[in-house]
Amino acid sequence: MNTRERAPRTRRLGVFLASLVLVVTGAVVAPQAAFADDSYVPPTLSGDCTVDSTVTLDLGTLPPDAVKSTFEWSSVPQRNKYGDPPIRYGSSDLSFTIPASAGYRVLYPGITYWYDEGDGLLYADEVKRPSCVVQPAPGAVSTSPPVVNGTVRAGETLTATPGEWSETDGWSYSYQWTGGPDRPKKDTNKQKLTLDAGYIGSVLTLTVTANKQGYVPGTASVTLPPVGIGAAPAPTDGPYARGSGQVGSPLQVDYGTWAPSNLTYTCGWYAGSTQLSSACSAYTPVPADLGKDIVVKVTGSRQGYAAGTAHSSAPVRVTAGPAATVTRTPAINGTTTVGQTVTLDQGDWNLPPNAKFSYQWLRDGSPVSGRTSGAYAIGADDGGKRLSVVVTVTAAGYTTATATTSPTAPVGKGPRPVATAAPKISGTAAVGRTLTATAGSWSKSGLTFKYTWLRNGVAIDGVTGSSLKLTSADLGTAISVRVTATSTAWETNTATSGTTSKVAQGAAPKVLTVPKISGVAAVGKKLTVSTGSWSLPSLTYTYQWLSNGNPIPGATSSSYTVKSSQSGKVITVKVVATRAGYAPGAAITAGTSPIK
Structure with missing residues (x-):
């Protein structure tokens, strides 16, 4: 409309109502004339009102007072209750090939009649008739049924492919899974379907719809075997038995990562083929497990799936539990002198179960045989020595602990003996x-x-x-x-002790070899006497020369010169042996021959 044109006047609309064309399943029906002037011929459409078909416009004649007409092929929704604007196709040809975008819409030529008001201005009226409802063209046909990839069992995801169709260019496909439990359409109207436990036993049908605007949708279906139970879950990591493995220290189960997830677990703790516990919370090794390899068996279960079982990948070797720890050092109580008894205060300990104490007393660091009680009677052998005690704590399955008391001061002497x-x-x-x-x-x-x-x-x-x-x-x-x-x-x-009697003289020495006179028994000759030998040493000797048994005055040495007065007499010597403290001993020699 140019700048001298006016908007269409509504007063003329009634003139054209009779020009409506009724459309039934794509057939064009010509309208009846509504003008008094029998020379007026309304516009008509002819042809097949179907996508990809051609319709032809016959403009007829101009209405009374109209000076000209123009048109442009357009379409609107069938029930345009929201007032959507028309699609204008930009064509003013009398023959029009219906595009796919017009499918299911009302197609009309959009004729505009122009009128002269007499003042040099034109105004126009546009009518949307004649028209027809565009029918879709025949759709694509399935030439090979849809294909479903995946295992038909719980836990799996099925993926649909559309199969093969007679037409493919510009076509899209939609998918619908039926025959299963009630599920939201957003889950069942898509290419992939994940089967949960609710699907078990269901017989599913996949329907594939081939879609293209302006064409009748084509469908193809395939029915699947009943949905089976899911494959047994399996770990992708683990399970593990976590912990130190020491007796008395709990082992925890780490389930690891399983596929599928959201499982319920049961457990069994084993040493070899012997089940120790079925608790999933923890297992605490006992002394009987020492040295054994512990594994945890985990079974993962989920509704709709077979049960899956796995053992911990690395066994835990059970080792001795921690040793007892002393919190107050043992000590020796009592007086450390010979004859006294001292006692052991074993101190305070953090103990493993069923712990037992034993003791060994030490003397200067060396064990004292047989001294293994909590009391110690200090004996003579301990004098001057330092005492101590080794306290040993043992418990089956646990590391042995020891603590030694501080040594005592050197053991003091006991009271004087009597x-x-x-x-x-x-x-x-x-x-x-x-x-x-x-x-x-x-x-x-x-x-x-x-x-x-x-x-x-x-x-x-x-x-x-x-x-x-x-x-x-x-x-x-x-x-x-x-x-x-x-x-x-x-x-x-x-x-x-008591005293002896006064010490008396010793016994007189006894002669062992009688003294002997040597020399010539004659007047004027010198005679000599020997001492002989005696029973005592260190003797002192005195001599007395005798003449016929009578002492010779002054003759008291060990030698004697014979006098003339001894002529004819026999000479002898008396030898007296003396020693301080002893009685004297005496011996007389044998006599000489008579002196000559």
């Missing part, structure tokens, strides 16, 4: 004789004795043994002995 029977001296109290002492009896054992001999109560220097040989110094004195008892275990004490 002589229950006084020392005694045996032997004859005479010079040259030996006295022997016994220590007597004492209240303690393990003593060492030292002897001090006393002369009239005064210690005799240099004599510490249990025997004393009496010398001339002892003559006339009373002898006693003092015994000193010493020990590393006990304090020192002494005890003194």
